[in-house]
Amino acid sequence: MTSPAAPRSARSLILPGVAALVAFAILIGLGTWQLQRKAWKESLIAQIEAHSHGEPGAIVPPSDWSTWRAQDDEFRRVRVTGTFLHRFEAPVYGLAPAQRGAPVQGYYLMTPLRLPDGAIVMVNRGFVPTELRDPATRPQSQPEGEVTVTGLVRAPEERNPFTPEDDPAGNRWFARDPASIARAHSLEQVAPFYVEADATPNPGEWPKGGQIRLELPNNHLQYAVTWYGIALTLVGVFIAFAWQRLRPPGSGELK
Known part of the structure; x- marks a missing residue:
């Protein structure tokens, strides 16, 4: 007669247990991160709602630029008057939503606006498709003399590991960053923010x-629940796996 096989040692669960624990920690971390993103998104939506409506006001004066904070001022409607320095126009690569199909590739035109007191505010005047990057292809697009721009205050665009390096010599830009553009052209007294022009023709x-979209999706709670649900599923799977490994031989057989 052959004796029934002995149950496997609990030591056989060490490696699977460590792997499951690491995966569980990652899943919980992802769920928690989504909850943090949810709180951030709700704060951003509230800021947009509070600042982007009503009559446009003046920008923060240059005397206060050193203490400017995005959380206090971003998305506020403003109206600013000055003269465009078109020779320093910086086309920033980007995509614009299309009526149908895939987004359109092209450039957002960041242009310095010299204020009456000599200070400078960068203005994102809007989007042009790739074939209109060169100002010579759109000769009427650069108005001379004093102009008035209405739009929203925006913080500099944040770069990430996938953002290409700018090429100031070739006038090729990949982030709407007033400070970088100002340094490339030796411009001084430049605002730490820029103005996103509205849809005025x-x-x-x-x-x-007027390319900015103020209606932001907020699906982070759904994502968090999904990650937490996967984590709980992992716990259930590991418990079933451990039970199969450690149960006495023949305990699941019918007699």
Whole structure:
């Protein structure tokens, strides 16, 4: 007669247990991160709602630029008057939503606006498709003299590990960053923010402003529940796995 096989040692669960524990920690971390993103997104939506409506006001004066904070001022509607320095126009690569199909590739035109007191505010005048990157292809798009721009205050665009390096010599830019553009052209007294122009038509119809989308999706709670649910599923799977490993031989057989 052969004796029934002995149950496996609990030591056989060490490696699977460690792997399951690491995976569980990662899943819980992802769920918690989504809850943090949810709180951030709700704060951002509240800020947009509070600042982006009503009559446009003046920008923060240059005397206060050194203490400017995005959380206090971003998305506020403003109106600013000055003269564009078109020779320093910086086309920033980006995508614009299309009516149908895939987004359109092109450039957002960041242009310095010199204020009456000599200070400078960068203005994202709007989007042009790739074939209109060169100002010579849109000669009416650069108005001379004093202009008035209405739009929203925006913080500099944050870079990430996938953002290409700018090429100031070739006038190729990949982030709407007023400070970087100002350094490339030796501009001084430049605002730490920029103004996102609204959809008011420009001469020659280009660039097209008003590209910002203020309706932000907020699905982070759904994502968090999904990650936590996967984590609980992992616990259940590991318990079943451990039971199969450690149960006495023949305990699941019918007699």
